[in-house]
Amino acid sequence: MDRAKSYFFIGIGGSGMLPLALILAGQGAQISGSDRSLDQGRTPEKFGFLRAQGFRLFPQDGSGVAGPATIVVASAAVEDTVPDMAAARRIGATVLSRAELLSGLFNAAEISIGVAGTSGKSTTTGMIGWMLTALGRDPTIMNGAVMNNFAGGDRPFASARVGASGLFVSEVDESDGSIARYNPKIAVVNNIALDHKTMDELRALFHGFVARAKIAVLNLDNPETAALVPAAGRAITYSLSDPSADLLATNIAPAPAGIAFDVASRDDALKTAPLRIDLKVPGRHNASNALAALAAARALGIPLKDAAEALSRFTGIRRRMELVGTARGIAVIDDFAHNPDKIAATLATLHDFPGRLLLMFQPHGFSPLAKMKHEFIDAFATHMREGDILVMPEPVYYGGTTERSVTSEDIAGGIAARGREALAFVDRDSCGEELLKRARPGDRIVIMGARDDTLTTFARDLLRRIAAGKV
Numbered sequence: 119m120d121r122a123k124s125y126f127f128i129g130i131g132g133s134g135m136l137p138l139a140l141i142l143a144g145q146g147a148q149i150s151g152s153d154r155s156l157d158q159g160r161t162p163e164k165f166g167f168l169r170a171q172g173f174r175l176f177p178q179d180g181s182g183v184a185g186p187a188t189i190v191v192a193s194a195a196v197e198d199t200v201p202d203m204a205a206a207r208r209i210g211a212t213v214l215s216r217a218e219l220l221s222g223l224f225n226a227a228e229i230s231i232g233v234a235g236t237s238g239k240s241t242t243t244g245m246i247g248w249m250l251t252a253l254g255r256d257p258t259i260m261n262g263a264v265m266n267n268f269a270g271g272d273r274p275f276a277s278a279r280v281g282a283s284g285l286f287v288s289e290v291d292e293s294d295g296s297i298a299r300y301n302p303k304i305a306v307v308n309n310i311a312l313d314h315k316t317m318d319e320l321r322a323l324f325h326g327f328v329a330r331a332k333i334a335v336l337n338l339d340n341p342e343t344a345a346l347v348p349a350a351g352r353a354i355t356y357s358l359s360d361p362s363a364d365l366l367a368t369n370i371a372p373a374p375a376g377i378a379f380d381v382a383s384r385d386d387a388l389k390t391a392p393l394r395i396d397l398k399v400p401g402r403h404n405a406s407n408a409l410a411a412l413a414a415a416r417a418l419g420i421p422l423k424d425a426a427e428a429l430s431r432f433t434g435i436r437r438r439m440e441l442v443g444t445a446r447g448i449a450v451i452d453d454f455a456h457n458p459d460k461i462a463a464t465l466a467t468l469h470d471f472p473g474r475l476l477l478m479f480q481p482h483g484f485s486p487l488a489k490m491k492h493e494f495i496d497a498f499a500t501h502m503r504e505g506d507i508l509v510m511p512e513p514v515y516y517g518g519t520t521e522r523s524v525t526s527e528d529i530a531g532g533i534a535a536r537g538r539e540a541l542a543f544v545d546r547d548s549c550g551e552e553l554l555k556r557a558r559p560g561d562r563i564v565i566m567g568a569r570d571d572t573l574t575t576f577a578r579d580l581l582r583r584i585a586a587g588k589v
Contacts, residue, residue: 126183127209128192128202130173131164132568133262134291135193137278138220141260143171144280150174151181152202161571167275169468180205187211194294195308213387217296219255220260220288221356222404225301227258228284233416234292234327235308235343236330236406237459241399241435242308243289243412245425247390250285251463253420257285263454264436290578297323298316304417305331306410310342311459312493317342325349335413337406354417357407358402360373365409365416368392372470375441378406381412383422393426401435401467439469443576445585447559449473452577456482456568460498464566466500475506478549480567481513494529507556508533508540509549550580557589 119175120308125142130151143149150173156165165175174180179202183190194218198204199493206213224230233243240263247259259265259279268276290300305328310320328334332351337343338357340449345494347353357363369377377400380392397408408429415425434440442450455464458556461479468475476501479498487494498508510526510586526542533540544548553563565577583589 124148124150124188126188126190126202128190128196129153130168130175131155131571132193132195133162133277134163135191135414136168136275137260137262138191138216139168139173140278141223141251141258141280142330144278150176150182151176151186151187152176155562155571158381161575164275164571168570170272172406178202183209185209185211185212187423189219190214191215194296201325215296217291217294217299221296221299224260224286224288225284225299228249229286229418230300230302230306231285231287231306231411232290232297232302232327232331233288233306233323234290234297235306235337236292236311236457237463238403238410239289240454241404242410243287243305244435245412245429245432246270246289246306247279247406248432249411249415249420249425250337250418251279252378252431253424255285255418256281256283257287260286260288261435262289262291263438266433266436267431269436292323293318294460295319295323297327300327300330301330302327302415304333304335305344306335306414307343308337308407309459311340311457312490316554321345325409333417335410337410337415339406349360353415356406356413358406358409361530365413367395367405369407372402372467372532373402374400374417374471375434376400377402379405381409381422381426393423395426396430396431398432400439400470401463402462410434423565424567433457436454437574439467443573443581445581446556446587446589447561448584448589449562450577450584451562451564452574453564453566455479455566457486458493460499461494461497461566464564467499468564469501469503473560474555476553476561476563477501477506477508478546478553478563478565478567479503479508479510480546480565480573481526481529482512482567482569484522484524487513487526487529493530495532495536498533498540499538500531500586502533502538506538508538509552510540511546511549512542514543514567521573546576550576553580554583554589557584 131153185203244265250257258281338360357366437454530540530542
């Protein structure tokens with residue numbers, strides 16, 4: 119990988135592209151790029167940040183692809199008809215997928231830690247990256263979301279960190295099959311569930327990922343992940359309930375803004391003296407993510423006590439049940455949940471405490487709705503409670519070809535048939551009006567969805583309108 123070269127990112131503002139561009143820039147590369155969101159005037163603060171990093175930004179019309187010496191990087195979502203891609207092909211520039219570029223950097227690292235799974239990847243990656251940083255190990259971190267511990271006034275989009283050591287921690291994606299490119303020293307698998315691919319495809323991909331690793335960190339609470347233990351050269355297991363696990367959480371105590379638990383280990387020293395972990399992020403799923411991070415620390419030979427102390431200062435990932443604010447007794451929460459497992463985890467965590475949930479779920483595409491129609495319906499119908507309300511706009515759509523065989527109305531109708539209140543609307547603004555009309559003190563409004571940075575702006579606007587008495 120020639121890091122001194124010039125790179126042009128098509129879709130540079132994307133959650134997987136932006137951190138990769140930051141890492142390459144931190145290693146000395148020249149970065150430029152384009153983005154459809156930039157052309158459409160969305161999230162100007164993000165592109166202002168990129169310009170402040172010295173990145174040159176261009177319209178997505180082919181004008182930024184200057185010559186064949188530039189390496190053009192494109193995500194799997196970029197179609198060949200996009201003008202930048204057509205220009206790259208025309209002038210003979212090298213074109214790499216995001217996964218090709220990232221896996222090359224990852225596999226070249228002295229110690230690579232790959233974090234995979236259907237849910238919890240970003241949080242677990244952030245936890246591991248923060249622990250290593252806090253303990254002076256100076257890792258490079260590649261995440262798909264902003265890590266609050268690293269974000270600040272001049273770094274509002276801190277989804278990457280460039281370190282000087284040989285440690286490379288990265289979220290690894292199975293949705294496009296690119297997980298097959300990664301050869302981790304330490305493979306972390308949180309869970310495996312139906313999402314973008316069939317279960318048979320997922321089993322094969324995760325089996326290969328674990329088999330290629332020297333050490334695998336595996337969750338015994340997920341049957342699909344537990345089934346991978348025989349494939350591992352060496353396995354370190356964790357659980358919230360299985361006493362056979364190498365790391366076991368006990369005495370779990372949820373709180374509105376965090377969760378505490380004891381971690382017991384099969385190491386003799388800790389059998390008699392369990393460690394108490396106090397997390398600043400809520401939910402049993404985050405207790406599980408924390409165990410995965412502690413197991414990764416154990417794989418690196420880091421004392422559990424040191425890892426636990428660092429983990430207690432982890433402050434979370436942006437848009438993961440993030441409290442936007444409270445006004446007139448109504449809380450507004452911004453959340454990334456977009457697949458059935460994540461939705462179930464969010465609702466279960468919020469229902470640990472009293473208060474009605476007013477939910478807006480914006481699907482991140484028509485294809486996921488078609489693939490997981492019944493799973494979406496079941497997740498909401500099972501985990502919503504009496505009095506909860508769900509509103510849904512149509513899926514986010516930025517162009518391209520897609521089949522629209524299943525719509526938000528189909529999902530809402532299926533949930534309503536199961537006895538929960540669910541309504542579909544033509545657009546997001548109509549959903550907002552319905553939420554404001556229904557809200558009353560004690561309620562929690564939860565804005566859920568992925569692949570749309572404007573959801574955060576939408577949540578903030580709702581809070582502003584509530585504060586102004588628009589309810």
